[in-house]
Amino acid sequence: MSEIIVKVQDLHKSYGDHEVVKGISFDVKKGETFGILGPNGAGKTTTLEMMETLRPIDRGSVTIDGTDVAEQPQKIKYMIGVQTQSTAFMDKVKLTELLEQQAAAYGEKTDIDQLLKDVNLSDKAGSYIENLSGGQKQRFSIAAALVHNPKVFFLDEPTTGLDPQARRRLWELVQRLQKRDITVILTTHYMEEAEVLCERVAIMDEGTIVAMDSPKNLVQQLLKRGFKKERRVEQADLEDVFIDITGKKLEN
């Protein structure tokens, strides 16, 4: 059993009278990919933002590798990487310069070429961010979040708005991170994404965690309760057809 790196205990957050996170607790193991699922407004993003030091914690605590987020936010910032929902960067700045600047924010120099290679953007090194496609921007923002070799990597809805090919490329990228033993915490509202990437998921609704287990176990439990899908599951779906016809390599 591997050690626990992220510990969330009884986390609360209210905006005015409205409590959006109502006392949630979970642990994430080192090297694990943990998904937080849920509909819009479930409190996923707020939870993530509290863990990322971006939002004050009302009650409860988050510790990452033994460091309390509320007490030592500056130390936490060196330990975590965050891929935000927005993929905007300053315009008229080359990708290499953006990475140089991002690393400098941590007081470091980084291996820019390797980072760009990791996200398949080596040939775009001299381009400006505004000349990249949506999927390329998304991959680049992951590279930017990894400049300082974080222990824990947060992704907030990384594939929202991407076409199927771009989404699959991003999944491959996250899977490569898993091999590097980086702990990944992501939010999504695509169930397929959670099934492919996450070892464990927490399903949130209205500020509480309503279920938490591996995707496989959650499905098993459902089936045990006698659930039957109305339609027989096909071996391929329309998305597979689309990818088969258009070809994955088109998105570059």
Added chain:
Amino acid sequence: MPKWLFTILVFAKISVRRYFRDKIAIFFTVAFPLIFLFVFGSLNGGNNSVSFNVALINQSSSQFATSFDNQLHSNKMFKISQTIDNLTQAKDKMSKSEIDATIVLPPDFGVVKGGPNPAGQALIYYDQNSALVAQTLQSVMQGIFQNINAKYIKIKEPFSVASQSTNTRGLSKMDYTVSGLLGFSIIGLGIFGPINYFPEMKKQGVLRRLHITPLRVWQFFVSSVLSNAVIGLFSIAIMLAVARAVFNFHMVGNYFELAAFIILGILTIFGIGLAIGGWAKNENQAAPLANIIVFPMMFLSGTFFPRYAMPQWLQHVSAYLPLTPIIDGIRMIATEGKHLTDIGPQIGLTALWAVIIYAIAFRVFRWE
């Protein structure tokens, strides 16, 4: 190099590079002030010598009056209107500020009476709106008469005053205009820039991404000030070069002292932009606030109109605006050849404003 300094230098370097790729930014910081320079430059005619637009009405038929009349006509200091020959006409022109004053030589001017030499008194008529010019004109005329008097009465006056210009040439209107326009340029760069791009960066989430990193607000501020100072000195250097080449602007002072003082000015004014842009969530919040602050400063601090032309009470008030000591200091160094040690009050007031402005900017800054 300490890590904090490395961070600041990389950020500053990249934002300077970014500026030079941004044609719109270059237009507003370099071309835009240059347009003003050309407008004001041509208004002032690029002429740096003192001259008076006057009407000369000679009512005397004496020989002295005629030769005096000719003397004034050939004096380059006087631009004498050829079309005006009576006082009514002259008054009309004066009230429209088409001429500065009217010199009248009365009928008895230059007539020899009760003594060996011709005598008389010339009259200067002026309109309220050009009282200052009339006073100067009077002293100039007095000087001319003194020379004439000396020819008739050979006496050695026990006291005299001699004046010697420390500048190679006198202060021209253009010299005033240029220091005002440098102030305008500092405002454009330091306020109108950041109030647009900070809210824009917030809206796009660019600042949020920086907020996730350990980057401190003060590091972000210092790097922004640094890049702004580099860009500002670049744009001001171009203005000065054009002003010198095209409009006979005389740089009397030391360039390094001027640059050092301008950096202080840029730092202070940019702080206003940082405070507004750093506070505002969007452009709609930033623009009105910026206008409330910028426009009074632009008109009262001597950017377009010299402050000495304002009523006394307004001069007292406007003396304490942040931009006023900056423009005064620039003018004192550039056109009067003063040193940094001579402009202590200007440096002190500017620095005081910088402290106040940055205290506010730090307090109100928001990453998103």
